[in-house]
Amino acid sequence: MSLIFSLPAILEESRREYKKIKENEEQGKDFYPVEQLCHNEPEHGAAAESILAKGDNLEFIQYLMREKDIEGRIQLIYMDPPFYSKASYDAVIKLKSPLVPQAPAIKPAAYEDVWKTGIEDYLRMLCVRFFLVKDLLSEEGCFWVHLDWHVVHYVKILLDEIFGEKNFINEVVWNYKSGGTGKRNFSRKHDTLLFYSKTKNYYFQPLKEKSYNRGYKPYRFKGVNEYKDEMGWYTMVNMKDVWQIDMVGRTSSERTGYATQKPEQLLSRIIESCSRKGELCADFFGGSGTLAAAAEQLGRRWISCDIGDLATASCLKRMSVKKSSFTLMGDRFDREGEALLLDVEVEPIEFTAKKLVTVTLQGYEPDEKSIPVKGEEREVIKAFCRADSLQLLEYWSVDFHYDGNMHSPEFSFPKEKDSIEKTCSQIGQSISRISIRAVDVFGNSMLKVLELDQPGMASDC
Ligand SMILES: C[S@@+](CC[C@H](N)C(=O)[O-])C[C@H]1O[C@@H](n2cnc3c(N)ncnc32)[C@H](O)[C@@H]1O
The missing domain is CATH 2.60.40 (Immunoglobulin-like)
Structure with a gap:
């Protein structure tokens, strides 16, 4: 049966599960502080409340609602879930030592994006979380979900129902050069990000970008500021919804080795446009902690949650290098x-x-x-x-x-x-x-x- 006939049932079953969770708010798994890293209080006072959590995000969201009174307090939630790609992902670890010549990189498994029970189960998994994260957002809050051609069109339909069509703000296309090519299709070179607000009073700060003049020559229009760089003349305009940002390269200083790591520049744009300094930003499919890294850099408090050991270790190390202050939480997994x-x-x-x-x-x-x-x-x-x-x-x-x-x-x-x-x-x-x-x-x-x-x-x- 075509998926279009299943979408209403997926939505209703997810709504029922969400309501059940809300009715039984007092129940659920506990998360415990495992390590509390306290570097000097960073600029802008951001820090003390930042959390890195290891565990299933559904359980962690329930814990936050139950124990941390978090509903209505998060300004920005970004989600980069598995894309329903039916693939397994590794982390690449390069070990180097003068005592072990020419050791090859090792590739332990990072996470699985294989859904044996089918796309309906995958969409239900996302949908329940969409209902819950909406409750976590502040009245001015924004929600972004990062997907690609596999499921983004189905997810758009579900999110229109959950957040309301009127609160759909943008479809942002992240265009990159890396990745393979196809002989029977155009090379797939973009991901799609859906941006929703919780209410019509959402916070949004437009960003600016360069727009090169035709022929890279000056226009000399009255009252228009023009600038010049090595390419030629340009003006500054409000940023458009197609973002050309390179993937994290092999030699990039921000590279963690964690599969499907996103560039900090991409997250910086989302954070800067949808939150103010000191506000709380969250990523419940945190991976190597790209949202946390960008949020820290921009003086926001952050929450990053991931179910995997490698992802948690990767984010812990990354945020420790950044001298971030935060609490690592989980189910006493040491x-x-x-x-x-x-x-x-x-x-x-x-x-x-x-x-x-x-x-x-x-x-x-x-x-x-x-x-x-x-x-x-x-x-x-x-x-x-x-x-x-x-x-x-x-x-x-x-x-x-x-x-x-x-x-x-x-x-x-x-x-x-x-x-x-x-x-x-x-x-x-x-x-x-x-x-x-x-x-x-x-x-x-x-x-x-x-x-x-x-x-x-x-x-x-
Ligand atoms: C696409 S990756 C995120 C990559 C991340 N944005 C980065 O830049 O490194 C998706 C992540 O979701 C995590 N994940 C999948 N299911 C989860 C769940 N139920 N709870 C928490 N994390 C989950 C996986 O372990 C994986 O690290």
């Missing part, structure tokens, strides 16, 4: 940190009651089960384990005053330029319990707690 080999030294400081505590990473020994690659790639990992195991870590952080509950590190070390800091020191009087949290290249995370019994000694808790 393993115990036996695989982390550490050395801890405690030196009393003469004539004071203080001591210098130094934690040094010595090695990393993941168990077989936590290595999610097969064949040749597994051999590459084993070679790294033998020669330079710390290359397998992406991030670690140290809380010298662990309260037994929340890991709130004073120091965090993302791997940068293929190298990770190995030593961390702190001077203090009351350092007695230290927690060390680490994340490896596969997204496995672990927490190790050390009790300092007496000067010069440390033991596992």
